[in-house]
Amino acid sequence: MMKRQDEGMPFLLRYENVAWYEDGAVRILDRRVFPHEKRFVTCHDYHEVIKAIQDMVTQSAGPFTAVGMGMALAAYQCRNEEENKQVAFLTKAADELGHARVTTANRYSVITHRALKKQMQTLKEGKSAVEAAFNDTIESLNRRYATEQKIGDNFVKMLPNNSSFLTHCYAETVIGCIIRAAKVQGKTFKAYDTATEPFFQGAKLTASCFAEGGFDTTMVPDNMVNFVLEQGKIDVFTTAADSVTMDGYLVNKVGTKQNAILCHRVGVPYFPTEIPDLDKKDHRDIKIEMRDPEQSMEFEGKKYTMDGVKSIYPAFDITPPYLINALVTDRGIFSPYNLSAYAEMGGEDFY
Known part of the structure; x- marks a missing residue:
């Protein structure tokens, strides 16, 4: 049995607590x-996995796991059909799961179509397509x-x-990896995490991981970022990214750009932690997901604005390279203006 890489990770990042297939269902941590409730959403149809992703039951890199487990569920759903019908069903599932959210469809689709390829091979061998997707x-x-x-x-x-850094939204796996790295390297730090409206991923998820890891953690309401920056409390701004285009533009949770602008104004460097998308050459091809604006006027199902009040809710914004000091990757640190140097090292099967 392969060694799992989630050892020592915070609760949120252990595999079973992201998304998990078992006995004809996918369980996704809500x-x-x-953190005030540890509740799971159980999906018995892969379409329910898509809805869970779209409803933000899981987000950041959580859907990478959810769509893979969704392919295992799809295989379970069609397990009693003839092989050609199973292939047709799984092909449709791979396309639909892969496009659960438009801005990150390229990343999701890599996962679902790789699982599909392995499932098709497994079916030819008379083995379980469920296990093929789960193991993948x-x-x-x-x-x-x-x-x-x-x-x-x-x-x-x-x-x-003893550095301090500001985060925005929830950078998923890299947060747990920063915690593990700090402990190995014998370093400590202070984490300042924006609340990140309207779902408050920074307050609920990011801050929880750092606090669980034993680090000094401060939640910063979104409208207080400039105040904290001007107090000189922040050494570095960092986020992950939902996409980094090869021309140096970064797509991340809406609000990232305005925080980068504020940091640029006061001289705080922005070092996002992400690998570039080798298949996205130009930021002008990015499609920004526009979510239901009603979701931005409620908190945990309770509306807090008067009827008749309108809102707007883009899921992401795009930060230009002049606001990015450097991209921290698995292969070193790169200028956003020279991501071709990363590409020249050759692509890897990351997802």
């Missing part, structure tokens, strides 16, 4: 109510966690001891 998802998790650990190691290595 991050919308964490675990391999994918191990591969990503190992790669993210290199990123975390490089990020912590560049920080002086």
Whole structure:
């Protein structure tokens, strides 16, 4: 049995607590109510996995695991059909799961179509397509966690001891890897985490991981970032990214750009931790997901605005390279203006 890469990770990042297939169902931790409630959403149809992703039951890199486990569930759903019908069903599932969210469809689709390829081969051999997708998802998790650990190691290595950094949203695996790297390297730090409206991923998820890891953790309400920066409390701004295009633009949770602008104004460097998307050459091809604006006017199901009040809810924004000091990757630290140097090292099977 392969060694799992989630050893020593915070609760949120252990494989079973991200998304997990077992006995004809996919169980997904509901991050919308964490940490005051540890509740799981159980999906018995792969379409329910898609809805869970779209409803933000899981987000950041959580859907990478969910769509893989969703392919295992799809195989379970069609297990009694003839082989050609199973292939047709699984092909449709791979496309639909892969496009659960438009901005990150390229990353999801790599996972679902690789699982599909392995499932088709397995069916020809008369073996279980369920196990093929499940095992591929675990391999994918191990591969990503190992790669993210290199990123975390490089990020912590560049920080002086007792540094403080600002985060926005939830950077998923790399947070656990930063925590592990700091402990190995004997460093400590202070984490300042924006609340990140409207789902408060920073307050609920990021801050929980750092606090669980034993680090000094402060939640910063979104409208107080400039105040904290001007107090001189922050040494570095960092986030992960939902995409980094090869022309140096970074797509991440909406609000990332305005925080980068504020940091640029006061001289705080922005060092995002992510690998570039070799298949995304130009930021102008990015499609920003526009979510239901009603979701931005409620908290945990309770609306807090008067009827008739309108809102807007883009899921992401795009930060230009002039606001990014350098990209911290698994292969070192790169200028956003020279990501071709990363590409020249050759692509790897990351997802």
